[in-house]
Amino acid sequence: MSSLGLPADDRDLSPYTGYTREHWEAAADGLLDAAWQWATPNGALLDLPGRPSANGVRSDGLEGYARTFLAAGFRVAGAGGKDPHGWLDRYAEGIAAGTRTPGRDDSESWPLISDYHVQGQPMVESASVALGLRLTRRWLWDQLDGDVQDRAEEWLRGALRHVPAPNNWYLFPFTVAGFLESVGRGDAETSRARERALELLETWYRGQGWYADGDGRAFDHYNGWALHLYPLLDSHLAGSPSTPYSARMREHLESFALLFGADGAPIHFGRSLTYRFAAASAVALGAVTGHTPLTPGASRRLLSGSLRYFLDRGATGSDGLLSLGWHGPHEETLQFYSGPGSPYWASKAFVCLLAPPEHPLWTAREEPMPSEGPDRVLALPAPGLLVQTTQADGIVRLHNHGSDHVRPHEAESAADADPHYGRWAYSTRTGPTSETNPADNHFGVVVAGERSVRRRIRPLGAGHGDGWGWAASWHRPAFASGPPMVPGLRVESVTVARGRYELRVHRVVGAPDGARVEQTGWAVGPDEPLVSALHPLHGWTDADELRAPQGTAFVPWARIPRLTAEATGLFAALAALTEEPVSLATVIIQVTVTADSLEFRWADDSLTRVTFTPLAVEHQTS
Numbered sequence: 001m002s003s004l005g006l007p008a009d010d011r012d013l014s015p016y017t018g019y020t021r022e023h024w025e026a027a028a029d030g031l032l033d034a035a036w037q038w039a040t041p042n043g044a045l046l047d048l049p050g051r052p053s054a055n056g057v058r059s060d061g062l063e064g065y066a067r068t069f070l071a072a073g074f075r076v077a078g079a080g081g082k083d084p085h086g087w088l089d090r091y092a093e094g095i096a097a098g099t100r101t102p103g104r105d106d107s108e109s110w111p112l113i114s115d116y117h118v119q120g121q122p123m124v125e126s127a128s129v130a131l132g133l134r135l136t137r138r139w140l141w142d143q144l145d146g147d148v149q150d151r152a153e154e155w156l157r158g159a160l161r162h163v164p165a166p167n168n169w170y171l172f173p174f175t176v177a178g179f180l181e182s183v184g185r186g187d188a189e190t191s192r193a194r195e196r197a198l199e200l201l202e203t204w205y206r207g208q209g210w211y212a213d214g215d216g217r218a219f220d221h222y223n224g225w226a227l228h229l230y231p232l233l234d235s236h237l238a239g240s241p242s243t244p245y246s247a248r249m250r251e252h253l254e255s256f257a258l259l260f261g262a263d264g265a266p267i268h269f270g271r272s273l274t275y276r277f278a279a280a281s282a283v284a285l286g287a288v289t290g291h292t293p294l295t296p297g298a299s300r301r302l303l304s305g306s307l308r309y310f311l312d313r314g315a316t317g318s319d320g321l322l323s324l325g326w327h328g329p330h331e332e333t334l335q336f337y338s339g340p341g342s343p344y345w346a347s348k349a350f351v352c353l354l355a356p357p358e359h360p361l362w363t364a365r366e367e368p369m370p371s372e373g374p375d376r377v378l379a380l381p382a383p384g385l386l387v388q389t390t391q392a393d394g395i396v397r398l399h400n401h402g403s404d405h406v407r408p409h410e411a412e413s414a415a416d417a418d419p420h421y422g423r424w425a426y427s428t429r430t431g432p433t434s435e436t437n438p439a440d441n442h443f444g445v446v447v448a449g450e451r452s453v454r455r456r457i458r459p460l461g462a463g464h465g466d467g468w469g470w471a472a473s474w475h476r477p478a479f480a481s482g483p484p485m486v487p488g489l490r491v492e493s494v495t496v497a498r499g500r501y502e503l504r505v506h507r508v509v510g511a512p513d514g515a516r517v518e519q520t521g522w523a524v525g526p527d528e529p530l531v532s533a534l535h536p537l538h539g540w541t542d543a544d545e546l547r548a549p550q551g552t553a554f555v556p557w558a559r560i561p562r563l564t565a566e567a568t569g570l571f572a573a574l575a576a577l578t579e580e581p582v583s584l585a586t587v588i589i590q591v592t593v594t595a596d597s598l599e600f601r602w603a604d605d606s607l608t609r610v611t612f613t614p615l616a617v618e619h620q621t622s
Contacts, residue, residue, distance in 0.1 A: 003320050004030030004311065014366045017264070019304035021353070021362040027307060028075040028350050029085055034320025035068045035344070036090065043090050044098030044108040046341060050324055053339030055121040058111050064341030065094055066125035066132070071347035073135035078353030081139045088140045091132065095144070099151035113158030116165040121337065126159040127172035127230070128347075130179035134237060141183060153185055160193045166407070167214035168226040170197040178234045201231065207382035209252030217457065218421075219383035219403040220270025224282030225348050228252055233351065236289050246291040253286050254293050255380055257302060258370045258387050261428030262394025264305030268553060269398055269426040271405065271418070273333050274324055275345040276315055280306040284352035287361045296360035297367035303352055305369065315343075322346060326553035332419075332434045333553050371396050377469035377497045384459035386471035388497040393579035396428045399495040399502070401473035404457040412455035414480040422454045424495065425502065425522070427577060429530060431552035433523050433560070438546040440523035440560050443493060443506050445477045445567055446516040447486060452477030460492070460615050468498040468608075470617040486512055494610050494617060498602075501587055502575040503537075505598060505610045511567035519563045522577040523548055525555030532577055534561035535584035538591050538598060539571035572598055572610075 006026045009018025038048050046064030053060055072087040083089075098110035113122045133141045133152075141149065157180075159173040174197035177190035204211045204227070210219055211227040231245045259267040266279035280303045286292030287299040294302070314328040322343035323329045355361040370376075371389045378387040384402015389395070405421045406412065419432035425441040426432070433440045445452040454475045462471035472494040476485055488510030496503035508517060521534035536543060540563040548558040563573055570593060574584045590601035597611040605622035 003316050003318055016301045016366045017304040017308050019308055021357055024353060028071045030320055032068055032072055032087055040107050042097035042108050043094035048340035050340035054336045059121045060339035060341050062110050062122055062125050063339060066128035067341055067344035067347055069132035070128050071350050073132035074350035074353045077135040088136055092140050095152055096148045099155045102155050113162055115163040123159045123172050126156050127175040130156055130176040134179040134182055160189050168222050170200050171226060171230040175230050208380055209248050210383045216407045217403055218405040221279050224256060225278045228282050229285055232285055249286050249291045250293055255378055257294055258389055259396055260302050260371060261396045262372050264309030265428040266306060267396060267398050267426055267428055268431045270420055271335055274338055274343045276310045277306045278346045278348045281348035281351055284349055288355045295367055296364040298369050300361055301366040302369040330553045375499055377464050379462040379464040379469040379471060381462040386462060386469055386495055386497055390500045398426045399471055400424060401471040402457055402459040406456045412478045414453045414478040417453040430522050431554050433548040433552055434550040437548040437550045438560055440520055442520050444518045448482055450479045450482050452479055465619055468619050470496045472615055492612055496608055500576050500578045504575055505572045507570055507612045508567050515567040517565055517567045519573050521561040521575050523552055523558040523560045525558055529579050531582055532561055533582050533584050535574045536563050537572040537574055537588060538593055539565055541565040
């Protein structure tokens with residue numbers, strides 16, 4: 001249960017979650033109160049307890065200040081300037097102290113902003129500072145002394161004069177420039193920063209409401225809490241009712257809103273997952289601006305479901321601080337840049353408070369969110385993803401045939417394999433196993449005892465019909481020891497989703513003599529009400545179960561079903577993750593194989609055909 005002192009549930013207005021606007025306000029206040037216990041004497045840094053990030057303690061202290069400032073900004077702006085806890089006075093004092101002698105090694109000074117590869121993290125935090133100032137301009141910025149305003153501007157302009165990381169980071173100087181222009185301090189430098197960011201954003205847009213996070217194929221939660229959020233919020237604060245980003249947000253939410261399970265969990269996929277309920281920030285901003293396909297009741301049910309999911313599962317300890325992890329602390333969820341203040345990017349979800357109390361987001365009765373409707377399969381060819389939801393157990397599954405987080409200039413080194421991108425499937429009820437444990441949802445080639453990993457993913461297509469869908473890709477297996485790759489070796493993979501079932505089909509080309517292959521299923525804990533089933537259909541000769549003693553973000557210890565065989569061409573298996581007992585042996589009753597295709601006859605007499613040359617996936621009902 002939450003340690004934030006929330007009011008009693010309101011099950012009349014919110015029959016699914018019990019949460020109302022008052023709960024969101026109380027959550028913001030509780031998080032801020034707990035974090036400010038660790039402020040420096042003049043409030044410029046919030047040195048939260050915990051292991052430091054690779055950026056160092058001072059940068060982490062700025063991160064604590066800046067990210068909580070977001071929560072305070074949304075909280076006070078949403079209340080029309082009412083600030084009963086005096087949050088803005090604290091942040092004003094912190095700005096004055098932090099910018100007095102930036103870069104100095106003392107107890108208050110903020111670190112200088114540099115290029116992303118030198119000392120870049122302060123650039124990230126500059127956007128939160130700028131956005132907090134823009135949200136609260138009348139009550140904070142306009143009340144600052146002129147010399148403090150000048151010092152703050154000079155520090156913020158460091159974001160405009162240094163090189164961002166080649167991804168969503170370009171939206172940080174964009175946001176800083178937007179604030180400076182909004183207070184009459186714009187110039188050619190701010191214009192260039194905004195133009196450059198929007199130019200890049202256009203090149204990263206891939207369609208269906210999805211952006212790549214940079215020039216590669218990284219599609220993850222950064223779509224919602226960065227790539228959509230910053231430009232649309234900028235337009236909203238500027239009073240622009242509709243922009244190209246409005247339509248893109250609406251289209252994004254058509255698919256993204258499906259990626260939250262009935263228990264409120266967002267899909268456990270991609271990096272920076274310790275930001276937790278920030279995953280719902282795009283849904284919140286869509287509701288605030290009206291650029292959403294969801295009804296107000298469904299939007300709030302999703303938003304509050306996500307917030308409650310984490311608060312009920314220990315995201316805050318008895319001290320009220322957000323921990324580094326998922327439910328509670330979890331090291332494998334983190335990245336090198338994760339520090340004690342990092343989880344407070346969750347503050348972005350409080351953008352929902354910009355909707356005033358009389359807004360339908362708060363007055364409408366909660367309604368079911370998309371994943372609570374009938375079973376659905378949705379193919380997204382642009383990012384190469386396949387979404388599968390089942391109403392009976394409320395589980396959402398994401399089959400990954402397009403997102404790899406490998407930048408264009410990078411080699412496909414197995415040493416850089418990331419479990420949060422390299423696995424074939426993710427869900428709202430399971431997490432990937434550690435890179436030092438057996439891999440879940442993986443197809444690997446084993447050469448001379450070394451198992452391959454999947455790095456760069458080449459999409460081959462995706463599509464869906466009535467109640468079914470598919471996605472496909474190919475990759476070159478990479479190895480951590482011995483030769484990094486085997487010449488000519490490639491794996492072509494197809495996933496077909498139907499109901500709660502996943503048909504996993506692979507073709508191995510160019511395997512050397514003696515090579516073997518492995519297919520694993522979902523990783524679940526021994527005490528969970530979940531079934532992870534994996535049944536061989538073609539090519540597999542042996543089955544066993546692996547153990548993952550390090551567990552996942554959901555369980556401390558996990559089991560994984562596995563199939564193995566010699567690497568001889570075509571392989572097919574049926575998998576399922578469900579709360580209900582399942583017997584996969586009777587689901588597909590016949591498999592017909594030719595040189596480069598497989599036909600699967602289902603128990604209801606429908607037929608699925610997968611052909612590899614050329615690639616084609618068909619499904620015919622009886």
